[in-house]
Amino acid sequence: MSTGHTHKLYRHGASPVHRLPAHCKILAVLAFVLLVVATPRAAMWAFGGYALLLAAVAVVARVPPGFWLRRMLIEVPFVAFAVLLPFVAEGPRVEWLGLSLSESGLWAAWNVLAKGTLGVAASVLLAATTEIRELLLGLERLGLPPVLVQIAAFMIRYLDVIADELRRMRIARASRGFTARGPRQWAVLAKSAGALFVRSYERGERVHLAMLSRGYTGTMPVIDRLTASTAQWAGAATLPLAALVLCLLGWLL
Amino acid sequence: MHVPDGFFDAPVSLAAGAVAAGAVAVSLRGARRELDDRLTPLAGLVAAFVFAVQMINFPVGAGTSGHLMGGALAAILVGPYTAVLCLSVVLLIQALLFADGGLTALGVNITLLGVVAVLVAYPLFRLLTKTLPRRRSSVGVAAFVAALVSVPAAAVAFTGLFAIGGTADVPLGRVLAAMVGVHTAIGLGEAAITAMTVGAVLAVRPDLVHGARDLRRPLVLRTASGDAGAKAAPADTAATHAPTSPTTPAPPTGAAPGRRSVRPVWIAGLAASLLCAGVLSFYASQELDGLERVSTDHGIMEREREHDLADSPLADYELRDVDNGLLSGGTAGVLGVGVTLAVGTGVLLLVRRRNRTGPPATAVGGTSSGADAG
Numbered sequence: 001m002s003t004g005h006t007h008k009l010y011r012h013g014a015s016p017v018h019r020l021p022a023h024c025k026i027l028a029v030l031a032f033v034l035l036v037v038a039t040p041r042a043a044m045w046a047f048g049g050y051a052l053l054l055a056a057v058a059v060v061a062r063v064p065p066g067f068w069l070r071r072m073l074i075e076v077p078f079v080a081f082a083v084l085l086p087f088v089a090e091g092p093r094v095e096w097l098g099l100s101l102s103e104s105g106l107w108a109a110w111n112v113l114a115k116g117t118l119g120v121a122a123s124v125l126l127a128a129t130t131e132i133r134e135l136l137l138g139l140e141r142l143g144l145p146p147v148l149v150q151i152a153a154f155m156i157r158y159l160d161v162i163a164d165e166l167r168r169m170r171i172a173r174a175s176r177g178f179t180a181r182g183p184r185q186w187a188v189l190a191k192s193a194g195a196l197f198v199r200s201y202e203r204g205e206r207v208h209l210a211m212l213s214r215g216y217t218g219t220m221p222v223i224d225r226l227t228a229s230t231a232q233w234a235g236a237a238t239l240p241l242a243a244l245v246l247c248l249l250g251w252l253l
Numbered sequence: 254m255h256v257p258d259g260f261f262d263a264p265v266s267l268a269a270g271a272v273a274a275g276a277v278a279v280s281l282r283g284a285r286r287e288l289d290d291r292l293t294p295l296a297g298l299v300a301a302f303v304f305a306v307q308m309i310n311f312p313v314g315a316g317t318s319g320h321l322m323g324g325a326l327a328a329i330l331v332g333p334y335t336a337v338l339c340l341s342v343v344l345l346i347q348a349l350l351f352a353d354g355g356l357t358a359l360g361v362n363i364t365l366l367g368v369v370a371v372l373v374a375y376p377l378f379r380l381l382t383k384t385l386p387r388r389r390s391s392v393g394v395a396a397f398v399a400a401l402v403s404v405p406a407a408a409v410a411f412t413g414l415f416a417i418g419g420t421a422d423v424p425l426g427r428v429l430a431a432m433v434g435v436h437t438a439i440g441l442g443e444a445a446i447t448a449m450t451v452g453a454v455l456a457v458r459p460d461l462v463h464g465a466r467d468l469r470r471p472l473v474l475r476t477a478s479g480d481a482g483a484k485a486a487p488a489d490t491a492a493t494h495a496p497t498s499p500t501t502p503a504p505p506t507g508a509a510p511g512r513r514s515v516r517p518v519w520i521a522g523l524a525a526s527l528l529c530a531g532v533l534s535f536y537a538s539q540e541l542d543g544l545e546r547v548s549t550d551h552g553i554m555e556r557e558r559e560h561d562l563a564d565s566p567l568a569d570y571e572l573r574d575v576d577n578g579l580l581s582g583g584t585a586g587v588l589g590v591g592v593t594l595a596v597g598t599g600v601l602l603l604v605r606r607r608n609r610t611g612p613p614a615t616a617v618g619g620t621s622s623g624a625d626a627g
Contacts, residue, residue, distance in 0.1 A: 026349075033356045038263040071352065085423070105423070115259020116355065123352035135349060147281055147293060152342045154297020155304065156350075162301040166308065180312045183445070190446050193306050193321070194453025197330060200305075201461055204298030208291045218290040 011128045016235065017061035018129045021228040022138025024236035029126045031240035035247045036118045041111040043250030047118065053242050054121050061129050071124045072117070082116070085109040132156050134226075141226045150220055154207070162200055169195070255347065256362055256411075258355030265418025270360025276368040277341050283334030292335075299331050300339040304346075311446060319442055324370030324407075325378070325400035326447045330454060332463040333375040340367035361414060369410045374403035378464050389455060392465045393448045400447035404440030408432035 017025070032050075039046050058068055086105035130138070136156075140149040169192045180189060208216075228236075261269070284292055303323045311319055327336035341363045347353040354362045381395035412429045419428075455462050 030356055033258055034263060034266075037259055037266060037357050108423075112257065112259050116257035119258025119355040119357065120352045123348065123356055127350050127352060132350065145278075145281055147285075148277065148338065148342060150293040151296045151300060151338060152346055154294055155300035155339075155342055155346065158298055158301045159304055162298070162305045163308065166305050180310070182312050183442075186311055186446055187449050189309055189311055190449030191453040193309060193446070193450045194457070196305060197299075197302050197450070197454055198458050198461060200298045200302035201295065201331075201458075204295040205291070207294040207298065211294060216290070220293075 010131060011063055011067060013062055013129065015061045015129070017057060017125075020129075020232055020236050021141075021226045022130050022134040023141040023226055024138075024228050024232055025126055025130055026135070026138050026142060028236040028239050029122050032243045033119045033122055035240060035243040036115055036122075039115075039247045039250045041107055041114070043253065044110075044114075046246045046250035047114045049246045050118050050243060051121075053239060053246075054118065054125060057125055057239060061125065063125065063128050068121070068124060068128070071128070072120050079113065082109040082113040085112065137224070137226050146220070154204075158200075158203065158207075161203070162196065165199055166192070166196055255344075255354030256358040256365070258357050260355070260358060260419070261361055261414060262418040263357070265414055266357045266360060268360075269364045269414065270357075273341065273360040273363035273368065276337055276364070280334040280337040280341075284332075284338050287332055287334060295331075296335050296338050296342075299327065299335065300342045303327055303339050303343050306450075307343075311442065313442065319439065321446050322366060322370070322404070322443060324366055325374035325396070325403045325443065326450055328371040328375040329378055329396055329399065329447070329451055329464040330462060333371050335463075336371050336375070337367050340371070365407045365410050365414075369407045370403045373406040374399040375464065377402055382465060382467065387468055389452070389468070392455060392462070392468065393452045396451040396464075397444045397448035399444075401437075401440045401444035404443050405433045405436045408436035 032053075036047075036050055039050075058065070085108045086101040136149050136153050139152070140146055173188065173192070178185070178188060180186075284296065288295055303326075306323055306326070307320050309320060311321070313319055324336070324340060327339055330336075331339070344354060344359060344362045344366060348356055348359050348362070378395045378399035381398055382392060385391035385394060409429070409432070412425065412432050415428055416425050451462060451465075455465065459465065459468070
């Protein structure tokens with residue numbers, strides 16, 4: 001169970017970014033995104049600067065652009081949402097190609113689009129360079145309650161198992177001629193969901209018993225603790241510090 | 254409803270993060286009380302279940318499909334505290350590993366999808382299961398209503414946050430109407446699926462439905478001669494129930510003697526909520542037409558996995574045809590009922606604390622056989 005758990009966003013590598021301790025990276029990304037969100041939307045060039053910063057990190061991390069951009073497709077629904085804003089927002093309207101667009105709506109759309117995209121890009125980079133196990137260790141190091149980290153660890157550990165159960169149920173349904181067309185088939189799907197819950201819960205009970213029989217007393221032993229040297233902290237801080245400069249410039253100029 | 258980065262300004266994001274952290278801290282203590290050292294494996298597996306169940310596509314028709322959000326379902330199945338923990342973990346992992354929902358918006362997402370949904374759904378569910386006759390079908394009805402109200406309630410909370418720190422200049426009334434309108438329609442789907450899923454679990458493992466623990470009946474051991482012998486049962490139900498003989502089984506609808514005095518209050522409340530439900534269903538059916546139109550007109554977008562937030566302005570665009578007074582009136586009614594019931598349940602829980610039943614797993618077989626006998 002301890003190996004082979006790489007998620008689809010992770011890209012194995014040995015770059016300086018990969019080697020940074022996870023908690024430094026999480027803090028850096030969080031600070032970066034927070035600064036991006038706090039930047040005034042009128043400072044368009046600042047967002048260009050942020051994008052360049054992320055691109056620089058991607059180059060250092062040796063994450064190919066194709067990989068990176070493909071993983072960002074998750075953002076598409078928000079793009080669609082942002083495109084609609086100019087039509088529904090209030091305020092003075094602008095004529096463009098025969099369409100009446102709200103000026104503030106255009107700004108809002110830009111705002112959501114730019115900040116959302118940068119947020120997704122930063123998250124994808126973090127996920128691409130950090131293993132799940134490290135990510136969880138990093139979260140614990142950052143003071144997330146150990147119980148919560150353990151729940152997340154169990155969830156990730158068994159997610160594939162549960163998803164596989166779901167897949168087997170789907171294949172079983174399909175092989176019996178079931179196709180879901182509309183709400184009339186919901187009852188069958190809901191029964192699958194119910195069965196999935198019972199199986200998940202019972203698996204949880206069995207896992208607990210297995211843990212007890214191996215001497216579990218309510219807390220997990222800490223095997224390795226993440227540590228970061230000053231150099232590593234400094235390396236991780238480069239991104240948010242550069243972003244801080246851009247953010248301040250955005251407010252001042 | 255995974256909110257992306259940049260949708261809310263930084264102060265609101267941070268404040269929502271603080272609210273979410275507080276709620277998680279409270280839930281950690283509550284869940285520890287409920288599950289003690291079983292907490293981490295069980296909550297972890299339930300979180301994996303919530304994650305997986307969001308992958309099931311429920312076809313709505315016309316090539317579109319939606320998926321469960323699972324807040325109400327988790328609350329009913331595993332209890333409110335564990336549900337908040339599971340949903341928070343799911344949202345955290347979605348934000349960190351799948352870039353689904355912004356990192357700075359994580360607090361907003363946990364507050365809306367976890368805390369608000371559970372805080373509305375669970376008290377409502379408990380109140381309804383106590384009010385309605387003690388039958389299995391009542392659990393389904395209660396789950397339906399709880400899920401139905403929880404989704405628009407999250408939408409209202411979203412609008413509240415939007416009023417404080419939204420970054421788009423869309424009139425608030427329109428946001429509210431669009432969000433609540435669309436989410437009432439989404440809530441109908443969520444409600445139907447939640448009720449059916451709870452029913453499916455209730456049919457095979459009734460002891461696993463946390464919200465319906467009260468429906469469990471004492472385990473009756475029958476001897477070969479046919480008379481009911483010793484009872485190995487949760488303490489409170491065993492004490493209050495009259496001894497059950499095979500010829501005259503105790504009616505499942507009857508409340509325990511000590512609790513009978515509050516029944517009239519519940520029946521009055523039931524009548525009121527039924528009245529509201531009638532009004533509600535009328536408006537709800539009005540709004541369903543709106544959603545159907547949206548989904549057929551904008552089929553491309555609806556096919557995306559994210560249907561909730563992305564829909565809202567669309568729906569606004571389309572729902573303009575629907576009389577606005579009607580819409581807001583109906584939704585206000587829904588919310589009024591929800592808030593009233595939630596407050597009522599809160600008072601109820603304060604006034605009259607029921608003993609927690611923590612039955613051992615061995616009661617399982619007896620529970621189901623008891624249900625068959627009744």
